[in-house]
Amino acid sequence: MGTAPTAPTAGTAAAEGPAAPAPVVRPRAGVLDLRGGAGRGELRFPAGDLLVVSGLPGSGKSTLIRRAVAALDARDGVVWCVDSQDARERLERRAPAWLPYGAYRPLARLAHYAALRRALRSGASVVVHDCGQRGWVRRWVARDARRRAAAAHLLLLDVPPAAALAGQAARGRGVSPHAFGKHRRAMSRLTADLTAGRLPAGVTSAVLLDRGAADALGEITFG
Known part of the structure; x- marks a missing residue:
């Protein structure tokens, strides 16, 4: 158990001044490798663009999306977050406790892809959860980006397999x-x-994060 933080003495905050704003990183065309980076920051993509978050099962994709993606973009439009975990959890709440997930996995996948189709047709900024195994999902997103004269981006969580397996165990799935x-x-x-x-074909930019860089990332925004 760590020790409790010590309360600052009077005048400390004034002496240090206001905290510096988190740096804003705007990924450009190409690959941006932030593995091994430290400190909080913000990844900002143009409003209306599409972002695919990839990584091994258990690497922390859903956690990162739920924690870091801003609810609105710079146009005050809702940022659509399409996560296959959401589709699974909705079906689990409705299914009998004795029914194994494998019995309705195809229905969960269908619900996920239907949600992705609605998001892409909305014209909004979109974040897509993708395990990286199915390249056709990235190609689908890239095609839609071209259709709407926007860009498709990739954020890859590079997490060791052992850490991903531990993440699966921690979530119980x-x-x-x-x-x-x-x-x-x-x-x-x-x-x-x-x-x-x-x-990958059709992707304008990619960002590589390891576990430490993902944990340090403050926010993902569109603006």
Whole structure:
């Protein structure tokens, strides 16, 4: 158990002055590698653009989206967050406790892709949860970005497999070893491509984060 923080003495805040604003990072065309970075900051994409958040199951994609994505963009429009975990949780609340998730997994996927279709048709800023295994989701998002004269961006959580498995255990939900192996191979290829500066087709920019950089990220905004 850590010790409680010590209350500042009188005049400390005045002496230090107001806290410096968090730096704003606007990803440009290409790959931005923030792994190993420290300090809070903000990632800001143009309003109306599309962002795909990828990573291994258990890497913290849903946690990052729920914690960091701003509710509104610079146009005061709602930022749509399309997370497959949301579709699963909605169905779990309705399903009998004895029914295993595998029995209605196809329905959860269908609900997720239907939500993504609605989000892309809205013309709003969109954040999409994607495990990275299915490249066709990124291609779908990229096509829609071209249709609306916007840009598609990728944010990749580069988390070691052991840490991702621990994340699955912590949330009480995991994927089979076979499925995790497929995810791992797909993410290894994607990470290697981005590290070498190679972007997926149709993607304008990519940001690489490790666990520390993701935890330090203050906000993801569109403006």
